Amino acid sequence: ETGVTQSPTHLIKTRGQQVTLRCSSQSGHNTVSWYQQALGQGPQFIFQYYREEENGRGNFPPRFSGLQFPNYSSELNVNALELDDSALYLCASSLETGRAETQYFGPGTRLLVL
Amino acid sequence: SQQGEEDPQALSIQEGENATMNCSYKTSINNLQWYRQNSGRGLVHLILIRSNEREKHSGRLRVTLDTSKKSSSLLITASRAADTASYFCATAPKGYNKLIFGAGTRLAVHP
Numbered sequence: 235e236t237g238v239t240q241s242p243t244h245l246i247k248t249r250g251q252q253v254t255l256r257c258s259s260q261s262g263h264n265t266v267s268w269y270q271q272a273l274g275q276g277p278q279f280i281f282q283y284y285r286e287e288e289n290g291r292g293n294f295p296p297r298f299s300g301l302q303f304p305n306y307s308s309e310l311n312v313n314a315l316e317l318d319d320s321a322l323y324l325c326a327s328s329l330e331t332g333r334a335e336t337q338y339f340g341p342g343t344r345l346l347v348l
Numbered sequence: 349s350q351q352g353e354e355d356p357q358a359l360s361i362q363e364g365e366n367a368t369m370n371c372s373y374k375t376s377i378n379n380l381q382w383y384r385q386n387s388g389r390g391l392v393h394l395i396l397i398r399s400n401e402r403e404k405h406s407g408r409l410r411v412t413l414d415t416s417k418k419s420s421s422l423l424i425t426a427s428r429a430a431d432t433a434s435y436f437c438a439t440a441p442k443g444y445n446k447l448i449f450g451a452g453t454r455l456a457v458h459p
Contacts, residue, residue, distance in 0.1 A: 236390070236392075238390075267446065267447075269449075271388075273388075274451075275451055275452075276436050276438075276449035276450050276451045276452050277391070277436075277447075277449045278449070279446040279447065279448065282445060282446060289445060290444065290445050290446050292446065322388060324390060324391065326391075330445070334378065334379070334440035334444070334445050334446055334447045335379070335396070335440075336381065336393050336396055337393065337447060338393065339383075339390040339391040339392070339393075340390050341389050341390040342388075342389060342390050344388075
């Protein structure tokens with residue numbers, strides 16, 4: 235167990251709706267990264283938050299947004315859901331060093347968009 | 349797009365055999381990491397090798413890194429049925445604070 239928790243574990247939404255996913259980071263970690271993993275693929279980097287600021291972003295549209303709170307927990311928000319947003323969403327916590335070091339992953343939230 | 353490419357995509361072996369997975373990447377890196385994932389759940393970090401290292405061991409795992417060929421390999425010795433999982437390599441590109449994952453190798457170890 236990594237100490238990283240995510241909620242909910244599963245979620246079903248319809249196209250056009252909005253969704254919020256939550257992540258609690260491991261104690262002592264100040265950085266949270268979010269990844270999208272489509273079925274049969276590797277995780278793709280969405281963005282990273284460090285001390286409540288976005289600290290890097292992957293190739294995802296602006297309808298993917300996030301927040302980090304003073305306790306370093308984080309939210310991922312996705313607006314105007316599309317069918318292709320169906321995936322496993324993973325958050326990972328780490329200590330920010332300016333380079334990507336070991337990341338500790340939560341169990342993920344599986345999102346299905348109908 | 350994903351930087352890392354794992355080879356093979358799938359591997360099926362018997363318990364006790366060794367399993368070797370390979371990873372190739374495209375850009376300069378700070379480090380390369382291997383992760384394991386069971387049944388589409390969270391990833392578990394296995395090992396990290398830095399760009400100035402050539403080989404690293406952890407229990408039954410051996411990782412090599414060849415930066416001139418931009419490739420890495422993960423060897424699992426004396427495999428067990430419990431090693432059945434997907435294995436991903438992830439690179440930490442220089443100048444970036446993110447990990448780039450490959451598509452993974454699905455390993456099946458049969459009793």
